[in-house]
Amino acid sequence: MREVHRVVAAPERLGLDMIAIPEGSDVTIDVRLESVSEGVLVTGSVSAVAVGDCVRCLEQTEQHVEVPLVELFAYPNSTTSQTTEDDEVQLLVEDLIDLAPVVVNGLGDELPLQPVCSEDCPGLCTECGVPLSSAEPGHGHDTIDPRWAALLDKRDGMDSPRS
Ligand SMILES: [Zn+2]
Ligand SMILES: [Zn+2]
Known part of the structure; x- marks a missing residue:
């Protein structure tokens, strides 16, 4: 098992139309990598500050987001990868794990569709x-x-x- 704590720059804008982690901003990766028979199980979280516009007053608003990760990155020739639709499993490509698509998926659940600068923004x-x-x-x-x-x-x- 390997633990990874790393701060990386967002490779692209990650998030939703109204609010997202800006390209190049800090993304903190805090995960454990576990070898399992089918590949590598990644658990932990990715956190960053998302920036968007309040839908009520249009002021810029920042929001800390933390995306929990539990994702199996299957080996390309494993049973899992052969019995699962391509778009339902993340594949390990030459042992490199591309977390970006997983983070984007997770952000969809964590970020508000209609961000507000504060809950009682008038x-x-x-x-x-x-x-x-x-x-x-x-x-x-x-x-x-x-x-x-x-x-x-x-x-x-x-x-x-x-x-
Ligand atoms: Zn507001
Ligand atoms: Zn007025």
């Missing part, structure tokens, strides 16, 4: 588009300030015919 004002998290408390457009309301009343009075 999003954008539907009237003027400012992020409500940085707007003044009670930001809104549907209520008229009482002082303006009074002025509007007067103007109405002047506009309306008196006769």
Whole structure:
């Protein structure tokens, strides 16, 4: 059994449309490799920071993700590889294990389809588009300030015919 702790650069953008581990960013691999009769069993986890845009306020948001790994990398001529569809088993190619496809699969389960910067992100004002998290408390457009309301009343009075 061999333990592998390594930090590598993401070989490509890994993840989903809305949020992903950027290409070149640190990916921490923390796995155990165990020789089994059919190949090599890889268990452990891969962790990294995914970057995406909050779907509510469009601010950039970062999220730590950890993908648990339990994957058998079968030897190319093993029974497992011969009795399983090609796309259902990862093959060891000249003893090199390509973790990237497995990590991408795992990320699909770990990353949110609709990332938010925080669970209670209030999003954008539907009237003027400012992020409500940085707007003044009670930001809104549907209520008229009482002082303006009074002025509007007067103007109405002047506009309306008196006769
Ligand atoms: Zn947000
Ligand atoms: Zn507004």
